[in-house]
Every structure is written in C-alpha cells, then in structure tokens.
Amino acid sequence: MxxxxxxxxxxxxxxxxxxxxxxxxxxxxxxxxxxxxxxxxxxxxxxxxxxxxxxxxxxxxxxxxxxxxxxxxxxxxxxxxxxxxxxxxxxxxxxxxxxxxxxxxxxxxxxxxxxxxxxTSDPRHALQRQVDALASEGLHPAGAFELEFFLLSNDRGPDGKVQPARDVLDGRGSHKTEVYSVDHLHGMLPLFSDIYAAAEKAGIKAETMISEYAPGQYELTLHYRTDVMQAADDLLRLKRIVRLQARQHGVTACFMAKPVEDYAGSGMHFHVSLMDGAGKNVFIEDREGEWNPTLLHALGGLRATMGESMLVFAPHANSWRRFAAQSYAPVSPTWGVNNRSVALRIPAGDIKARRIEHRPAGVDANPYLVATTVLAGIRHGLKHRIDPGPETTGNGYAEAQDTPPIPVDWRSAIAAAQGSAFLKDALGDDMHRTFTAIKAAEYARVARTVSEVDYDLYLYTV
The missing domain is CATH 3.10.20.70 (Glutamine synthetase, N-terminal domain)
Structure with a gap:
C-alpha cells in the first residue's frame, strides 16, 4: 500500500x-x-x-x-x-x-x-492553489453554480437545426418561450424526478427547477457550499446526471452555450462569498446599502481582470455566440445591485447572504477553472484595493461603451489569455500553458473547417 x-x-x-x-x-x-x-x-x-x-x-x-x-x-x-x-x-x-x-x-x-x-495541469489542483492562497490570508471562499441547459429532441427539425424535446410525460410539444411557466415543467416531471433522485444519491443538493428564457431551456440551482471545490464537483457531476437521465428518457441534454441562434444561451453563473476564520461573511456591510470595502475591492479585481480571463469563461467557438445585447449575457465588465444586465451582480436579499453573482461564464466552461480565475480576481482586487468604479443602475447594455474593454471574439480572447501575466499566475504556469495551447489548437481546427454557412453565402455568389 x-x-x-x-x-x-x-x-x-x-x-x-x-x-x-x-x-x-x-x-x-x-x-x-x-x-x-x-x-x-x-x-x-x-x-x-x-x-x-x-x-x-x-x-x-x-x-x-x-x-x-x-x-x-x-x-x-x-x-x-x-x-x-x-x-x-x-x-x-x-x-x-x-x-x-x-x-x-x-x-x-x-x-x-x-x-x-x-x-499541475489538473484543473482541480489549480483551484486548490487559489483556495490555499486565500486560506493563508485568513479567508475561505463559499459558493454555488447555476446550471442552465436545453432539452432537445434526438431528431433535427425540417430545417436541419435542433428543436426542443417533446414532453417525456405525454409527448406534447412546444416551441414557445415558456419562461417561468410551472405547468410547462410538468411535462418533464418524470425526467426531473430521476434527476433529483440521482442528485440525492450523489450527495448533491439540487434545488429549484425553472423553465428558462428559450424553448426547451431549463435552469437547475444548487445548494450553496462552504467549499468551492465541492461546488465545482457538484456542477460537473450534475451535468453528467442530467445528460444520462435525459438519455434514458429519450431526449438530449445540451450544454452548449448557444445552441439556438434566435434565443438566449445557457450560462453558468457563479455565486461566491468569502468567510473569515470565524465563519463570518466578510462581504456583509455594517449598514444595508453602504457597501463593504472588501466587497467593492473584490468587484474591482474582477472587473480589472475580466478581459484577459474571458477565455476561461467562454472557452469555445460557440461560447461567443452567447454574448449579445439584451440577451441576459453580459457584454462588458459592469457591476450592479439586483440587475441582470451586468456582469457582476449583487443579488437582492438578506445582507447575511451577501455575495457576488459572476455572470460571464457559459455552461460549457470548466467550473474548476472558472472558480480558480474568479478567486484569483478577487484576491487581485483585495491586494491592490481596486475601486470598481460607479455602479450600473439601469441598462448595463447601454452603458457598455463606458467600461473597460473585453475581447469581442474567440481569437482575441485566446490572444489576451496567452499574454496575460494575471491568468498565468492564477492558473499556474503549467495549467496556463496547457489550457491556452488546447484553445489555440481548437481555434485552428474551427478556422480551417469549411461550414455550411460558407457554402450558403459564397458558393454561387463570389
């Protein structure tokens, strides 16, 4: 032994x-x-x-x-x-x-x-480095991920594109945006019941199920963990559970960030807070509405490092189709309170649960690396006492021109990540080299592929 x-x-x-x-x-x-x-x-x-x-x-x-x-x-x-x-x-x-x-x-x-x-090219070890670094500073991160996904038919539609799955209960179909419809959820209850049962067996506290903002799209929330490594484990295990149970019910679970061009994509919002050695949330303000400097510096660090970190949050070609104005996906490093048009949201609610909801990541991202990069961004903000700038109080999409730039496409994000001293330090040299090399190779694969779009646009016209 x-x-x-x-x-x-x-x-x-x-x-x-x-x-x-x-x-x-x-x-x-x-x-x-x-x-x-x-x-x-x-x-x-x-x-x-x-x-x-x-x-x-x-x-x-x-x-x-x-x-x-x-x-x-x-x-x-x-x-x-x-x-x-x-x-x-x-x-x-x-x-x-x-x-x-x-x-x-x-x-x-x-x-x-x-x-x-x-x-050190194992993503779990990259996250553990950041957890250990915070612990050496007397801080302990807690958090949870949200899981958005599509349930699709195993067969493509007449146009060759994916289509929402029919209800597993009785075969009823819908192409409507059934957002927050409780009755719509009933058609998938046999599948959802198996997902909850599988999650319970796995020790995962899966909580609220929501019909989301696209035909066939759902969101499943997870219980807040005092251990962010466990939160990342929960997310990846839950994806595997949803995929397997959907398959057993004759439908396809899809975790692409943007599977349908005309509707919202799927995010993987990360809720995060910091506890001190006594278990007290250090983001809590003394008086509600008078923001804690620790919270503000954390926001400042996340804003300052978001541009060079976007490859972690949007790692694939399809990831970048998710970012569009008024799509519930952030397009700039804004922050605000109770505002879903920003990248860094402070949710409404009891101040004892004060946290940052980090919204840029798609559901196709690796939660270990997302958590690693977010924690490193928070540490960067705390170390340098970075001011996050003014809060966005209205339409964050309208205010995007006044914020620090972030990459606008996959290629730019790869270049930003490759040249980022922050991201190299956050992930560690080996994980940074591994991740960026893989992304560059995947970009080259996509770039040399001749797609149906090419034929549609150019075959008979140029």
Whole structure:
C-alpha cells in the first residue's frame, strides 16, 4: 500500500462496498481542461486496489482537445514520452449512480506525479492553489453554480437545426418561450424526478427547477457550499446526471452555450462569498446599502481582470455566440445591485447572504477553472484595493461603451489569455500553458473547417 496524496483511504472503499453489494462496476473520472470526464470503467474487485496504490493513467489525458486529439503544444504528449502518472481517488467522491443496469458507482480522481506531488495541469489542483492562497490570508471562499441547459429532441427539425424535446410525460410539444411557466415543467416531471433522485444519491443538493428564457431551456440551482471545490464537483457531476437521465428518457441534454441562434444561451453563473476564520461573511456591510470595502475591492479585481480571463469563461467557438445585447449575457465588465444586465451582480436579499453573482461564464466552461480565475480576481482586487468604479443602475447594455474593454471574439480572447501575466499566475504556469495551447489548437481546427454557412453565402455568389 502507498499513502494517497489526496487523503483518500481504503477504509472508504471497504465501507462503500459493504454498503452496496449490488454495485458491479465503477466509472472512474478525471476532468480535463475542458471539463470533460476522462477515465475508465472498472469492475467491483478493482476498486480497493485503486485506493491502495492509485491508478496509472497517461499524462496525455490532460493534453487533449475537445475532440480527444493530442495537442502537442501542451508539452504533455511526446515531450514526456506519453508516460503514465498516477491518479488517486478524491476523498468523499465515491457514490452510487441512479437507475443504471447493472448497478454502477462513480469515483472522481485527481492526477499526481509519481512522487505524489500534484500534477499541475489538473484543473482541480489549480483551484486548490487559489483556495490555499486565500486560506493563508485568513479567508475561505463559499459558493454555488447555476446550471442552465436545453432539452432537445434526438431528431433535427425540417430545417436541419435542433428543436426542443417533446414532453417525456405525454409527448406534447412546444416551441414557445415558456419562461417561468410551472405547468410547462410538468411535462418533464418524470425526467426531473430521476434527476433529483440521482442528485440525492450523489450527495448533491439540487434545488429549484425553472423553465428558462428559450424553448426547451431549463435552469437547475444548487445548494450553496462552504467549499468551492465541492461546488465545482457538484456542477460537473450534475451535468453528467442530467445528460444520462435525459438519455434514458429519450431526449438530449445540451450544454452548449448557444445552441439556438434566435434565443438566449445557457450560462453558468457563479455565486461566491468569502468567510473569515470565524465563519463570518466578510462581504456583509455594517449598514444595508453602504457597501463593504472588501466587497467593492473584490468587484474591482474582477472587473480589472475580466478581459484577459474571458477565455476561461467562454472557452469555445460557440461560447461567443452567447454574448449579445439584451440577451441576459453580459457584454462588458459592469457591476450592479439586483440587475441582470451586468456582469457582476449583487443579488437582492438578506445582507447575511451577501455575495457576488459572476455572470460571464457559459455552461460549457470548466467550473474548476472558472472558480480558480474568479478567486484569483478577487484576491487581485483585495491586494491592490481596486475601486470598481460607479455602479450600473439601469441598462448595463447601454452603458457598455463606458467600461473597460473585453475581447469581442474567440481569437482575441485566446490572444489576451496567452499574454496575460494575471491568468498565468492564477492558473499556474503549467495549467496556463496547457489550457491556452488546447484553445489555440481548437481555434485552428474551427478556422480551417469549411461550414455550411460558407457554402450558403459564397458558393454561387463570389
């Protein structure tokens, strides 16, 4: 037996196996820079050895693009001979999966070098660095992500485009924007019930379900966590749950940021606050409406670093289609109170729950890297006591011209991220190199692809 650097112990596996004799296999999952779960399915008898000695996985698993192709510029492929490193279980992440036949469990992994030091192109380790840095400053982040997604038909419409899924209850269809319609939710209740049941089995407190601002779009909120790593785990696990349960009900769960051009895209808003050593929220003002300097400096740091961080929040070609005026997606680094047209929103409510809602990220972003970058931005603002500037009190889209610029497209965002000293420090040198190299490779793939739009615009006209 080798001591696990993650803190996992064989006792956890032994207790789980004893409590779940029905489980025959386990999905072991490591998340890459795109937030994609990579790993294996192992049999029941293999679980204990994984806890005892870890599991060798190729280093290249963290150097893959969105298609699963090697990106040599990450330095994680032939530069290191595509050797194996060792993945170890994340303590407390061993769970049973809901409604799988035969019964299966799931276990999250994190990558370490063979000597037990953290492998620094693993997104979890990047987030842990920021959590540890805040802890050294006497602060502890808490937060939760919101999950927006579409439920789509497995078949395309007559125009070849995606279309909303029919209700799994009775097959009824709707192409309306059923925003906040409770009756509309009833048609998907069998699916939603399975999502809630699966979340409960996974130890995830999934809360409010909403019919969102597009046909077939929904939002599921998550319980606020005092551990932001757990909040990021919750989000990625919930995406996997929604995808699996939707598939079992004959529909497709879509986590693209902008799957339908005429309607709102899907965000992944991150609610975050800071606690001191006594558990007190340091964003709370002494008198309601007289903003706490700590909160203001945090906002200032997030505004100042948003432009060079946008690649983390909008990592894919499709991500950039989400940003449009009056679309509920922010187009500039504005801040305001109880205002959904801004990028950094202070929600209304009890001041004891004072927090920042960070709105730029799409649901296609990696929550570990989003949380890493947001926490680093907050630390930057606190360290340099950055003034956030005036609050946006009206239409944030109208005020966008008076705010610091942010990239307007994917290519510009890649260039900004590559040249950002802030982002390199936030993610760490290795994670920064890995992430930006993968994004550059994906951009090149898209740029050289001849699409149907090209043929439609130019085939018979130029």
């Amino acid at each position: 080798t001591k696990s650097p993650s803190g996992s112990t064989p006792a956890e596996a032994e207790a789980f196996l004893a409590a779940h004799p029905e489980i025959e296999a386990f999905d072991i999952v490591l998340h890459d820079s795109n937030g994609i779960g990579r790993g294996k399915i192992i049999r029941r008898h293999e679980l204990l050895s994984l806890y005892n000695t870890g599991r060798h996985l190729p280093i290249s698993i963290l150097g893959l693009d969105i298609c699963g192709e090697d990106v040599h510029e990450t330095g994680l492929i032939w530069d290191q001979g595509d050797g194996d490193l060792r993945a170890w279980p994340i303590p407390g992440s061993l769970i049973p999966l809901h409604a799988t036949k035969p019964a299966r469990g799931e276990l999250l992994l994190s990558m370490y070098d063979l000597d037990g030091t953290p492998m």
